[in-house]
Amino acid sequence: MSLDPFGRLPAAYFTPGSSSFSDFVREHAPDVLPGARRTPAGGALPTGGPGAGQPPHATTIVSIVCAGGVVMAGDRRATAGPMIAQRDIEKVFPADQHSCVGIAGTAGLALEMVRLFQVELEHFEKLEGTLMSFEGKANRxxxxxxxxxxxxxxxxxxxxxxxxxxxxxxxxxxxxxxxxGGRYEEQDHHAVGSGSVFARGALKKLYRPGLDAAEAIRVAVEALWDAADDDSATGGPDLLRRIWPVVAVVTADGYQRVPEAELGTVVEAVVARRTGNPGGRLDGGELR
Known part of the structure; x- marks a missing residue:
C-alpha cells in the first residue's frame, strides 16, 4: 500500500483488527503473498542441460526430542533435478526465541515462508505483548x-x-x-524430505528416551549420514570443504545454533566410527 497524498500511512495501518500479519497482508495486499502466485500453465521445461529451469529443492530435516528441549538438524544440499544447485544452503532457522523450523521442498518458496512466519510471530508479540503459544505457532x-x-x-x-x-x-x-497444511504431533523424533525414509530408519535404531542434547546432536548427524548414504538429494558432511549440517538446540533458555567447531568434532567422530563400517553397525547396541 502506498502513502496518501500527504505522505501518511493509509488508514488500514491504524484500524484495530487481527494480530496476524498474514491476515493483514491478505486483506490489503494479497498479491504479495507467496500462495497468491501462479506458475505459467503448460509448456516444456527450459532447455540448457539437466535441471535447467527447475527450482532448487531442499532436503533432509530431522528433529529429536531430548532432555530439556529439542534438537533439529538439516543437511546442506539443494538440488535442481539431478544437479547439485547449492552445497551449503541453510535449512534450519529460528522461528522465535523458543522454536525453530526446518524447510523441505521448493527452496525459494520455503525460505519465503520461513521469513513470513518469523514476521508473523514477531508481529503477534509486539501487538499482544506476549509470546504466542506453541499450539498457536504450529497452527499459524x-x-x-x-x-x-x-x-x-x-x-x-x-x-x-x-x-x-x-x-x-x-x-x-x-x-x-x-x-x-494438515499438522501432526510427532513423538520422540521425526524427519522430512527425500532422505527422510532412511533418516527415520536410523532414528528408530539410535533414539532412546532421556537423550541429553549432546547425544541427540550425535544421533541427528548419524541419521543425516544414513540419509545421504542412500539419497542422492541429501548431502552428507563435506570433509573437503568443511561443510557440516546446520544443527540447533531449543530449550527453556531459547534457540541456539550449535557452533561449527563443536559440530566438527561430532562429525569427525561419526566419520571415524563409519570408516570400515559404512552401514553404522552398533557395537553392543551403543554408539561409540
Whole structure:
C-alpha cells in the first residue's frame, strides 16, 4: 500500500483488527503473498542441460526430542533435478526465541515462508505483548502451508518441520505437516524430505528416551549420514570443504545454533566410527 497524498500511512495501518500479519497482508495486499502466485500453465521445461529451469529443492530435516528441549538438524544440499544447485544452503532457522523450523521442498518458496512466519510471530508479540503459544505457532504455520496449496498442486510444494520448547508444558515438541497444511504431533523424533525414509530408519535404531542434547546432536548427524548414504538429494558432511549440517538446540533458555567447531568434532567422530563400517553397525547396541 502506498502513502496518501500527504505522505501518511493509509488508514488500514491504524484500524484495530487481527494480530496476524498474514491476515493483514491478505486483506490489503494479497498479491504479495507467496500462495497468491501462479506458475505459467503448460509448456516444456527450459532447455540448457539437466535441471535447467527447475527450482532448487531442499532436503533432509530431522528433529529429536531430548532432555530439556529439542534438537533439529538439516543437511546442506539443494538440488535442481539431478544437479547439485547449492552445497551449503541453510535449512534450519529460528522461528522465535523458543522454536525453530526446518524447510523441505521448493527452496525459494520455503525460505519465503520461513521469513513470513518469523514476521508473523514477531508481529503477534509486539501487538499482544506476549509470546504466542506453541499450539498457536504450529497452527499459524499450518495455515501458511495450506495457503500454498495452489502452488503445491503445480509441483512447488513446501513441507516444513516445526519444533520447539513448549513453555506451558515444559518440554520439547515436534510437529510435522503435509502439503494441505494438515499438522501432526510427532513423538520422540521425526524427519522430512527425500532422505527422510532412511533418516527415520536410523532414528528408530539410535533414539532412546532421556537423550541429553549432546547425544541427540550425535544421533541427528548419524541419521543425516544414513540419509545421504542412500539419497542422492541429501548431502552428507563435506570433509573437503568443511561443510557440516546446520544443527540447533531449543530449550527453556531459547534457540541456539550449535557452533561449527563443536559440530566438527561430532562429525569427525561419526566419520571415524563409519570408516570400515559404512552401514553404522552398533557395537553392543551403543554408539561409540
Amino acid at each position: 504455520l499450518s495455515a501458511m502451508i495450506r495457503n500454498n496449496l495452489g502452488l503445491a498442486m503445480q509441483g512447488l510444494a513446501v513441507v516444513p518441520l516445526f519444533a520447539g520448547f513448549d513453555l506451558d508444558e515444559g518440554r520439547g515438541r515436534i510437529v510435522g505437516y503435509d502439503v494441505t
